[in-house]
Amino acid sequence: MSALSSGFAAMHPSARNLAAGLIAMTALVSLAPTSPAQSQTTRIQKVVSPGGIEAWLVHDTTLPLVAMEIAFVGGGAQDPAGKPGVASLAASLLDEGAGDLDARAFQDAMAEKAIEVHFDASRDMVGGSLRTLSENVEPAFELMRLAVTAPRFDDEAVERIRQGQLANLRRRANDPSTQASLAWSARAFPNHPYGRPLSGTLESVPAITRGDLAGFAKRTLARDNLKIAVVGDITPEALGPALDKMFGALPAKAELTPVPDVVPQGLGAVEVKTLDVPQTSMVFGGIGLKRNDPDFIPAFVLNHMLGGSAFSSRLFREVREKRGLAYSVYSHLAPLDHAGLILGGTATKNERAGETVDLIRAEYMKLLTDGPSEEELADAKSYLIGSFALRFDSSAKVASQLLQIQIDDLGIDYIDRRNELVAAVSLDDIKRVAGRFRENPALLFSLVGKPEGLAAAGATPANGAASGNSGG
Template sequence: MTGGASSRRFGASRSLLSLAAATLMTIALAPASLAQSETTRIQRVISPGGIEAWLVHDTTLPLVAMEIAFIGGAAQDPAEKPGVASLTSSLLDEGAGDLDSRAFQDRMAEKAIELRFDASRDSLGGSLRTLSENVDDAFALMALAVNAPRFDDEAVERIRQGQLAQLRRRLNDPSSLASLGWSAAAFPGHPYGRPVAGTLDSVPTISRDDLKAFVGRTMARDNLKIAVVGDITPEKLGPALDAMFGALPAKAQLTPVPDVEPRGLGTDVVKTLDVPQTSIVFGGIGLKRDDPDFIPAFVLNHIFGGSAFSSRLFSEVREKRGLAYSVYSHLAPLDHTALILGGTATKNERAGESATLIRSEYQRLLTVGPSEEELEDAKSYLIGSFALRFDSSAKVASQLLQIQIDKLGIDYIDIRNQLVAAVTLDDVKRAAARLNEHPALLFSLVGKPEGLTQ
């Protein structure tokens, strides 16, 4: 989870959870096969109070998995106090209603319930896993967590210290520093430029009032998305949605976040750290998720750096030159920007060579485009691997939630592979031309990089 977490919450429940471990392991590995199903398996459930959830009713195993998200996330942190969303999310299951932290955690352990929350830039999310026989208890705990978090002093200080410890560890983690450095350089003065987990200066200043205010502003019914998978009927889920979320405010009071494009493109940002390797994060302007050319760009990125074994970056950076063990890229469409991001790590003396090669390969792909063979290989992999996103109830719930967040439609699972299969060479070249309107990449390097030319 994002931010500091209590070691007690995992340790104290271990003996009780072990009683259900074999059952939960079997359930977690059970295939859902949703990618091959009819869309009628996904039901839109509307509660009596008007709260919507997407449900896959599956009685194969006695498990219920729920994923929720409140749109807003760390982008809603006060500018002077980054880390509020992260600290809030870490505290929602640390006592709520008439249950203090220990009592709340013990209640989860007694029933083998997993409930956790985390924060990302654009949302605050929650995950619930329970055996179906304990679903009423699990839903009751979810209701307490989102409606009546306590934020007791002891819990706040314990989780705060955990979050600070995590931030201190990151000071010596080149990969984390490279990622933070990229965001800060790309989005100065914007919420996306602030660290989600906060800083060593900001986290100590976050008060209980800040946490309560964040919950009051951002956790409401109109910005809530819900996905449920497992052994629960629509008839039971509908009223349960009202019991869990019906008392939330009708509308969130979100601070407007401006759309933004990354700055510093074509430059290098370097942080010196005495380590033998340089960690590299690079990125530039991508396409938003609702852009008609997103799927062609998605296929194009797979050819560039999205495949662990067949991408151009893998071939050029690792296979041919041995510059790095791994190198990757991915499209990152956020709510208020669209990015292509990637990363690698290499010897300090070869950092400049690696950065130059990544830039040149990106430019070459955008200018010339892929071959027909590369396109067909990418499509075949992306279509064939799609089912792996649905091989457990938890994964299915997560995918359904993301589809709602991205506003892709309830039939997206059934049409996604068709969309990929329909991509032509002209489509990917058109997407490449779109990306080539802003081809420069910003690099963030942490270590003692040599040979940089920017």
């Protein structure tokens, strides 16, 4: 039995029914002509509250559960230049006391009703999630309201979460993959918010004040930059007024600092940070495409053939299967709000680091220059179409997908159109997008370890050995 089949069988019967229904529903969209009766978007409803707050809803009574995902545009990129880590710390504290509830009371209120409320920050947004039984939806929504409109940032909670963040930074100081990622971003985006460590540094996190946290929340958590997705046992009639109750007291407009568009710097270089470990971890990347680029789907298919598949990509075959250089190797498109990237990574023995760098460069250029075969393209499209349903095998995943589609402004019918877009990608499309990548084909490599054989790769030492001065 496969891991997927085993996990599916282990589900509660009602959960299996929901998962099977979602997979079957998406498969219908994938394999058959779309009709009003079959269309998944007939289940996605745009709900607008009396106060004008919009959410996307999938009303599903299969299980007595409600899942909500929210996002406020403006994450770590809004950190003050001298204080990276503010967004990360602030997001971690939103469920650590709000309104009349201190941290213990807030956590007890969630535990009493089996409610989950959680927040985190990424480069471009602050995200929140809520999970609750439908019978507890009112207290769950009240906790969400308090968290986003009245966070306390009490001294005890701030210090406790701060110390946890500092402990993570110390731990990551000796994690080669984390250090490689941090070094890549710092080299690629000097003097830009994307170059700062999202979790801050051992110097910046202790300097973050309660005023910094409260100011970030006040400027960033607003109605005009809020996206909401809800899936589960709640009707549109009930959700509309609840949206106003949860989010109506937020400021009408966020006060975001403009973030300039940027392209990665240092392309073609190999940056090295020395760490006494037996393997070299590496992150590589270059110029990609933003999500709103018309060629994004062809580029997505192209990347799948490069390193997007765990077992059939060119990098997997060449780096792992043929030469045994690494256990895993991957690449993916990383469309940030202000930069389009293609990124990847792997880890290999120190003595084979130079060989691995050269091989990744060669395979990338070979795909861009020669392109794939018809069979390779057909296989990639078949996998991407067939696996799409796995993104919808739980209510939480559905909510997450609906939220991302809103953030990317892809349209409420995107789930219906997505597989058709993939299926329509032709060799000519791949050649066109490969030509665009060939305009700026150089990759920046960031290596952490004791790599050997890099003379021909043009390696340059980074600013000192890998240290705990930055976090991820």
